[in-house]
Amino acid sequence: MDIRDFERIFSGREPKPYGVYSFFSVLIPLVLKDDQVHVLFEIRADKLKRQPGEVCFPGGRLEGTETPRACAIRETAEELNIAEDRIKIINELDYIYTYSNFTLYSFLGMIDYEDIKDRRVNHDEVKDIFLVPFDFFMDNDPIVKVLEVSPDVGEDFPYHMINVKNTYNWRKGRSTIPIYRYEEHVIWGLTGKIVDNMVKIIKCELNQAEKTCTRERIGG
Numbered sequence: 634m635d636i637r638d639f640e641r642i643f644s645g646r647e648p649k650p651y652g653v654y655s656f657f658s659v660l661i662p663l664v665l666k667d668d669q670v671h672v673l674f675e676i677r678a679d680k681l682k683r684q685p686g687e688v689c690f691p692g693g694r695l696e697g698t699e700t701p702r703a704c705a706i707r708e709t710a711e712e713l714n715i716a717e718d719r720i721k722i723i724n725e726l727d728y729i730y731t732y733s734n735f736t737l738y739s740f741l742g743m744i745d746y747e748d749i750k751d752r753r754v755n756h757d758e759v760k761d762i763f764l765v766p767f768d769f770f771m772d773n774d775p776i777v778k779v780l781e782v783s784p785d786v787g788e789d790f791p792y793h794m795i796n797v798k799n800t801y802n803w804r805k806g807r808s809t810i811p812i813y814r815y816e817e818h819v820i821w822g823l824t825g826k827i828v829d830n831m832v833k834i835i836k837c838e839l840n841q842a843e844k845t846c847t848r849e850r851i852g853g
Contacts, residue, residue, distance in 0.1 A: 655735040658704040659692025661726065661827060662744045664764055671764035672828070673744065674820065675712065678760045686760065688820050690739070690827070701725070701738035712755050713762070715748045727830055729823060732782050732806050739827050765815050770832050775811035775825055782806035 662673040679685045691709035695701065702722065710717040721743040729737040754762055783805040792798060811825035820828065 650736075653734060656695045656701070656738070657692060657735060658695060658701040658708070658738040658740070659690040659827070660705040660709045660720070660722075660740050660742050661690055661831070662709065662720075662742055663723075663767070664744055664746050664749065666746045666764060670767045672767055672770075673749065673762055673764055674818070674824070675754075675762050676760040676818075678756060678758050681758065687822075688818055689824050692739075701728075702740060705738070705740045705742075709742075709744075712759050713744070713749055714753045714755055715744070719748050720744060726827065729826065731823075732808065737823060741831075763818060765818075765820075769815060770813065770828055771835070773813065775813045775821075775829055777829075778810045778812065780808045780810055782808060 664671045664673050673691075674688050675691055677684055677687050677689055691712045692705055693708040695704045699707070702725065706717050706720050706722070709715075709720055723741040723743065726739040726741050728739065731737065749762065752762060784803045786801075786803060792801065795801075809826070810821060811829040812819065812821040813825055813828065814820075
């Protein structure tokens, strides 16, 4: 190999994630109803293979060269059976890196109540939708559980090749799981994490004069 080969191959190359990763994007839809801001949630269809019947936000996997923003709008339009131009994006929110090799992007948006009040959803993906007043989340802290994540190293790992015995201090991780209960609905996992992070951002902004707020990473 000549040094010019390295320059030819790597100069101008765009970096990308190393390994196998998936990328998803969701919309956090705000809906004004009775002069009060609500958050729209979906209940996943029972026949879905992944998380059937769970509460989530509209969204899905990025397709091809699709941007996270375009994905959030497209998936929301498909799942709620509304036109894409009826979805107004306010801004991108914090994104989540997970220990299970996928990245979740999220966007805060607005949808008119008139567009969703009849619940004409795509039943292939969505069982139902419901609204939660945002003040509920401002007034009620979630139950927070901590999940310890540690590698499952098989007995056949070649410790002798790296000159250590089978007491290597493998890195471990930790993930927080916020859990909200609203009426008969349980909002938890990454969906709960996104809501909890939004509440923290808002409370931090409102309490800036007190200088008591800190930002948390929401990966995990």
